[in-house]
Amino acid sequence: MLERKFRLNKKQEYKKVFAKGFRYVSRLVVVYIVKGRSVEQSQIGFIASKKVGNAVKRNRAKRLMREVVRQKKTVFKGPCLMVCIARSAITRASFDDVEKSLCYMWKKGGIL
RNA sequence: GAAGUCAGUCAGAUGAUCGCGGGGACAAGUUCUGCAAAGACGUUUCUGAGGAAAGUCCGAGCUCCACAGGGCAGGGUGCCGGGUAACGCCCGGUAGGGGUGACCCUAAGGAAAGUGCAACAGAGAUAUACCGCCGUGGGAUUUCAAGAAUUGACUUCUUGGAUUCUGCGGUAAGGGUGGAAAGGCGAGGUAAGAGCUCACCGGCGGCUAGGUAACUGGUCGGCCCUGCAAACCCCACCUGGAGCAAGACCAAAUAGGGGAACGAUGGAGUGGCCCGCUCCGUUCCCGGGUUAGGUCGCAUGAGGCUGGCGGUAACGUCAGUCCUAGAGAGAUGAUCAUCGCUUCGCAAAGUUGAGGAAUCAACUGCAUUGGGGUAUCUGCGUUGGGGUAUGACCCACGUUGGGGCGCCCCUUGCGUUGAGAUACCGACUGCGAGGAACAGAACUCGGCUUAUAGACUGGCUUCGCUU
RNA sequence: GGCGGCAUAGCCAAGUGGUAAGGCAGAGGUCUGCAAAACCUUUAUCCCCCAGUUCGAAUCUGGGUGCCGCCU
Numbered sequence: 001m002l003e004r005k006f007r008l009n010k011k012q013e014y015k016k017v018f019a020k021g022f023r024y025v026s027r028l029v030v031v032y033i034v035k036g037r038s039v040e041q042s043q044i045g046f047i048a049s050k051k052v053g054n055a056v057k058r059n060r061a062k063r064l065m066r067e068v069v070r071q072k073k074t075v076f077k078g079p080c081l082m083v084c085i086a087r088s089a090i091t092r093a094s095f096d097d098v099e100k101s102l103c104y105m106w107k108k109g110g111i112l
Numbered sequence: 113g114a115a116g117u118c119a120g121u122c123a124g125a126u127g128a129u130c131g132c133g134g135g136g137a138c139a140a141g142u143u144c145u146g147c148a149a150a151g152a153c154g155u156u157u158c159u160g161a162g163g164a165a166a167g168u169c170c171g172a173g174c175u176c177c178a179c180a181g182g183g184c185a186g187g188g189u190g191c192c193g194g195g196u197a198a199c200g201c202c203c204g205g206u207a208g209g210g211g212u213g214a215c216c217c218u219a220a221g222g223a224a225a226g227u228g229c230a231a232c233a234g235a236g237a238u239a240u241a242c243c244g245c246c247g248u249g250g251g252a253u254u255u256c257a258a259g260a261a262u263u264g265a266c267u268u269c270u271u272g273g274a275u276u277c278u279g280c281g282g283u284a285a286g287g288g289u290g291g292a293a294a295g296g297c298g299a300g301g302u303a304a305g306a307g308c309u310c311a312c313c314g315g316c317g318g319c320u321a322g323g324u325a326a327c328u329g330g331u332c333g334g335c336c337c338u339g340c341a342a343a344c345c346c347c348a349c350c351u352g353g354a355g356c357a358a359g360a361c362c363a364a365a366u367a368g369g370g371g372a373a374c375g376a377u378g379g380a381g382u383g384g385c386c387c388g389c390u391c392c393g394u395u396c397c398c399g400g401g402u403u404a405g406g407u408c409g410c411a412u413g414a415g416g417c418u419g420g421c422g423g424u425a426a427c428g429u430c431a432g433u434c435c436u437a438g439a440g441a442g443a444u445g446a447u448c449a450u451c452g453c454u455u456c457g458c459a460a461a462g463u464u465g466a467g468g469a470a471u472c473a474a475c476u477g478c479a480u481u482g483g484g485g486u487a488u489c490u491g492c493g494u495u496g497g498g499g500u501a502u503g504a505c506c507c508a509c510g511u512u513g514g515g516g517c518g519c520c521c522c523u524u525g526c527g528u529u530g531a532g533a534u535a536c537c538g539a540c541u542g543c544g545a546g547g548a549a550c551a552g553a554a555c556u557c558g559g560c561u562u563a564u565a566g567a568c569u570g571g572c573u574u575c576g577c578u579u
Numbered sequence: 580g581g582c583g584g585c586a587u588a589g590c591c592a593a594g595u596g597g598u599a600a601g602g603c604a605g606a607g608g609u610c611u612g613c614a615a616a617a618c619c620u621u622u623a624u625c626c627c628c629c630a631g632u633u634c635g636a637a638u639c640u641g642g643g644u645g646c647c648g649c650c651u
Contacts, residue, residue: 014441045441055166056551063132063445070131071446095446167643168581219632219640230634231597291634342632342640343596355581357650404651554580561642 014045017083024105028090028098029065033109034081042079044069048086061086064098072103077111 021032046065048058065084090098106112 047441054551059442059552060445062441067131067446169642229596340633357581563643 014083017045017081021081021083022109024108026101026105028087028093028101029105030085030087031102031105031109032083032085033106033111035078035109035111042073042076043081044073045083046086047083052086052088053091057091058086061090064090064093064095065102067095068099068102072106072112075112080111 017032017034021034024031024033046062048061050058052058052061065086069084084102103112
């Protein structure tokens with residue numbers, strides 16, 4: 001679990017990321033990233049919709065994504081706003097799969 | 113051993129590193145907010161999902177509306193008795209049904225209170241009469257019978273019979289339909305029939321015995337009795353509405369103001385309606401303002417565990433003991449190690465087995481197919497003997513005739529014993545690769561229902577084998 | 580988290596115990612020189628799924644599945 005101040009909490013903040021961010025897609029996860037001077041501190045949100053599965057599967061998807069972010073966030077080049085959305089294939093994926101997928105997209109996005 | 117049935121338990125374990133939610137303690141230090149108390153950062157310690165947490169199908173607690181009142185409507189439950197805070201739940205019993213059985217299933221009140229529905233088919237669907245059967249009246253027919261008249265005969269008339277048409281009456285045994293046709297079946301009875309009468313069976317009612325009761329047994333009575341109430345309905349009992357996004361407090365705000373309209377026979381609270389109760393101005397326009405705010409509710413409860421006592425049981429009661437999640441975009445995860453469970457593969461090896469094919473030998477225990485022999489029965493005989501008047505008959509012999517059983521031998525199969533302990537199979541050991549379900553607390557309990565890999569325990573039933 | 584509703588042919592849908600109307604679309608045909616329009620014929624039997632009540636269920640009852648809406 002991330003500390004509260006590193007999380008996105010409000011609906012307007014999510015809307016802002018969806019409106020301004022760049023989108024990167026993989027088989028397991030979709031990521032929206034906002035960089036720039038206006039961002040003072042990294043804030044990250046996680047979404048798993050009902051399409052992913054029941055409550056157990058949704059919680060597991062969010063935990064996996066959160067764990068990857070926790071381990072890697074010290075290596076980030078700069079602060080950013082980010083939303084990670086789980087896709088249904090993530091229910092059968094392992095931690096390594098999710099880590100590879102996210103790192104690939106972060107390199108594309110230029111924050112790693 | 114296999115198959116089944118009922119009841120119950122568990123829901124991988126231990127450890128390491130990095131992390132998350134909640135509670136407590138600490139004060140050396142640093143920074144921030146603050147007058148301060150204190151909070152954040154920090155250190156340390158304790159603790160952190162389920163049997164269904166799920167579906168939200170019932171019942172309660174709790175909160176607000178009058179600590180919920182009267183009536184109507186609506187809804188629910190429905191064999192009997194008990195348990196419970198309560199229930200549509202549970203326990204025990206009754207009746208009906210299923211199963212060889214252990215056992216399981218059943219929304220199981222009332223259809224002689226009323227209304228309604230029962231398509232199609234069928235004569236007829238809650239009462240009927242189409243065909244049929246019987247009686248009777250009438251008509252027609254006649255290679256029928258009898259009698260009479262006339263008589264040579266034909267013929268005519270009467271009566272009866274037969275066939276056929278039709279009117280009236282009786283009947284509900286039989287027909288074929290249907291899910292269902294007004295007790296079933298047999299005998300008597302009758303013109304034909306019919307519970308019309310009788311026996312048995314079934315249903316109903318009365319009396320009676322047992323049982324708290326559902327009901328069961330006995331006895332008597334007469335035969336009016338279609339199904340559907342998960343159709344309306346009747347009877348008995350229960351039921352006010354909303355839900356923790358309830359609700360309470362704090363901060364802020366709904367302000368203050370202007371205009372218009374309506375009005376105490378009014379309006380609102382009250383979410384089906386009426387009464388009752390409580391509150392009191394209400395509505396519209398102008399103008400002003402705005403956030404998923406914080407704290408509580410919120411974790412000691414109809415609580416769990418162990419034991420005693422009462423009860424067939426559900427359950428109750430007494431004593432001891434334990435405190436065991438509390439989030440708010442929502443905490444349990446990631447990476448490994450060892451062990452355990454389980455599936456598959458490999459084996460160059462080893463251990464083991466109330467496992468074990470083929471094979472060999474013995475035993476003759478059982479069975480069986482075929483063959484042979486023997487004895488016996490029976491048939492036959494240009495045979496021999498006995499017997500008698502002749503015969504019948506008896507004995508012996510012969511027979512490539514027939515028959516079954518007995519005995520012996522061979523063959524075949526099973527069995528027993530021993531050898532062989534090899535192929536194969538199972539278990540263990542070793543190595544490698546996998547697998548581990550359903551599913552995440554959201555105010556809290558009691559149930560029900562649904563989902564669920566696998567492992568284990570006990571009772572009982574049926575079948576097979578061994579002793 | 581709580582509360583409520585819906586499901587019938589490819590689409591829109593009627594049906595409230597007796598064997599599933601109608602329209603659009605599709606297919607075939609008639610008409611036409613060819614089309615359009617019009618007319619005729621045709622497509623459900625697993626009425627979302629599983630049980631039960633009933634002689635009989637799309638309809639009534641219970642359980643499940645999927646979809647949609649509301650709360651402040």
